[in-house]
Amino acid sequence: MEHQITCGFIGLGLIGGSIARALRQYHPDYRLIGYDVNREATALAVSEGILDLELSSISSEFSSCDYIFLCAPVSFNDENLLALKAYLSKDCLLTDVGSVKSDIHRHIKELSLEDQFIGGHPMAGSERTGFANSKALLLQNAYYILTPTASVRKEWVEKYRELVTSLKAIPLVITCEKHDYITAAISHLPHVIAASLVNLVKEEDGSEGLMKMIAAGGFKDITRIASSSSDMWQQICLTNRNNILTLLDHYMEALSAIRTEISAADGERIYDFFRSAREYRDSFINASSGPIKTSYTLSIDIADRTGSIANVAAILADHNISIKNIGILHNREQQEGALNIEFYAEESIEKAAAILSESGYPIHEK
Structure with a gap:
């Protein structure tokens, strides 16, 4: 047997x-x-x-x-x-x-x-x-x-x-040592930074809560991971403490450097700071195995009325397409709504785009 x-x-x-x-x-x-x-x-x-x-x-x-x-x-x-x-x-x-x-x-x-x-x-x-x-x-x-x-x-x-x-x-x-240093850089430190940014805005926001009210787009993108489990990240910081502290020191040095350049109004160095980051990030943005995973996302225009999101979800469910994340894009100027949909795999986004387009939804792939 x-x-x-x-x-x-x-x-x-x-x-x-x-x-x-x-x-x-x-x-x-x-x-x-x-x-x-x-x-x-x-x-x-x-x-x-x-x-x-x-x-x-x-x-x-x-x-x-x-x-x-x-x-x-x-x-x-x-x-x-x-x-x-x-x-x-x-x-x-x-x-x-x-x-x-x-x-x-x-x-x-x-x-x-x-x-x-x-x-x-x-x-x-x-x-x-x-x-x-x-x-x-x-x-x-x-x-x-x-x-x-x-x-x-x-x-x-x-x-x-x-x-x-x-x-x-x-x-x-x-090796386990190499793993812990790499993940401290591309995962653990970013979570610390995201949480600190959210806490900074919380402290800086006025009594009207305007920062929280208008927070959208870029701020939500770079702080999304701050919504992760507090218990888990407490344990990670305690068990990978030395690597996180080393990289946190390096990051604070980098922040200090760009602060000096902004204070001196050094336009060339400020430009180089953003150019270098853009070029490096763009070098792995489309590689699903890189430190930033490929995001299989599209946005569609929908009528701003009750049931619109449920309609879209039902269409995708009827075709056995799994949704990883879905949300309304609030920072829009048009009267119509915009819905952001993230999928697990490339074949899902291609299938969803075809089906939603056939159903009359304007598609904006990212």
Whole structure:
């Protein structure tokens, strides 16, 4: 009888849930089991046919696993690993999904589990959290960073790379140290900056709240990530503290430099500041694997009346097109409304544009 692959999940939030959904979609023969302190998440996963078995604790059921994904908040990794070690088969590949890797690698070393651990970090996410918001599409075309220990078997690294590829993500193997410095620069520091910008406007706004009222366009774009989980970002700042502090110091030096140039009214240097940033950003804006992912977005003109958004959503739902995000563009001068729609994949935006155009909606692709 052929061996049935079993995957276990400890934690089933947005990322764990998205991996479980992708496994169910692309490997329907796999057996999936899971535990989460939030029993509603695992119950929902069972009811939707994602999990085969809901567990009430970290127990001997995990001894049958070929893969175990640690997807709980990073602050729980230590105690979860301690509980899991008693049931961990030597033939099981252990991985995680945290956005900081050095900390989990330290826990793994302390427990002498280095020969069966590969750190993992899907470079995907959403401002929405929890299993209810998870989607298999979240992993599509996203970098999935792997940080193997020095002693894990090479064939296991290749096997896990193949599994990640089968989920439509893009595996990239690097060291945990390099991972933490890179993510501090392109993910962790930007979240700190976005949150500080929002807090600055909050403090600077007058009693009429005019800044908040007119905040739109560029400000909302660059501060969108400030809506992410406060608990998660607290943990990231604490576990990747040194890298964030190093880059924060560099950023403050850069701000000080441009402040000096603005103060001196140095037009040439100010121009060079914006030109350099534009040219570098434009060099990866269309690369879905770059630090800024391709955004599959279009906007349409709609009548400014009740039911207009629901109409558009219904048309797309009827054609099985998933919407990643949808919102009204408020900073418009026309009387008609403008609706911004973001999709998960390129084929979705092409299909949606054709369908909405046929339905009489003027399309403005971005």
